[in-house]
Amino acid sequence: MATYLPVALAACSPQKTELPLTVSATDSEGYQSIGTLEQLTEKGKLLSKELAIGSVLVIQKPDNPQEVIAVNPSCPHAGCSVNWKADQNAFICPCHDSKFAADGQLLEGPAEEPLKRYEAKLEGKTILVKAG
Numbered sequence: 661m662a663t664y665l666p667v668a669l670a671a672c673s674p675q676k677t678e679l680p681l682t683v684s685a686t687d688s689e690g691y692q693s694i695g696t697l698e699q700l701t702e703k704g705k706l707l708s709k710e711l712a713i714g715s716v717l718v719i720q721k722p723d724n725p726q727e728v729i730a731v732n733p734s735c736p737h738a739g740c741s742v743n744w745k746a747d748q749n750a751f752i753c754p755c756h757d758s759k760f761a762a763d764g765q766l767l768e769g770p771a772e773e774p775l776k777r778y779e780a781k782l783e784g785k786t787i788l789v790k791a792g
């Protein structure tokens with residue numbers, strides 16, 4: 661019996677892993693945390709599919725990295741998920757090449773509407789998106 665004890669203890673000890681992108685409960689103003697500024701800076705973008713409003717793609721504002729922009733990544737043309745291309749300061753749709761500015765505004769079709777924006781802010785180093 662004693663020979664199994666270390667194995668059992670090892671299984672119960674906390675393991676150091678990369679922080680998962682976890683979504684907090686909605687606060688009184690309807691904001692939810694989707695990650696930290698450090699995570700966003702490291703990855704260049706954060707995508708969450710866990711909010712009640714659906715998928716949210718967050719980037720740092722190109723002209724002010726201390727502010728964040730949150731959009732629905734679903735392309736208004738036919739629903740493909742757009743990608744953030746930092747080198748072009750634009751969201752590009754992989755399906756038919758629609759192009760959107762960092763604030764979601766339409767730059768090039770075939771899409772005819774901008775990306776849907778969500779309110780987002782930083783509270784300390786925590787990124788909050790209005791999800792309610």
Ligand code: FES
Nearest residue numbers: 735737738753756
């Ligand atoms: Fe995005 Fe067609 S689905 S351009």
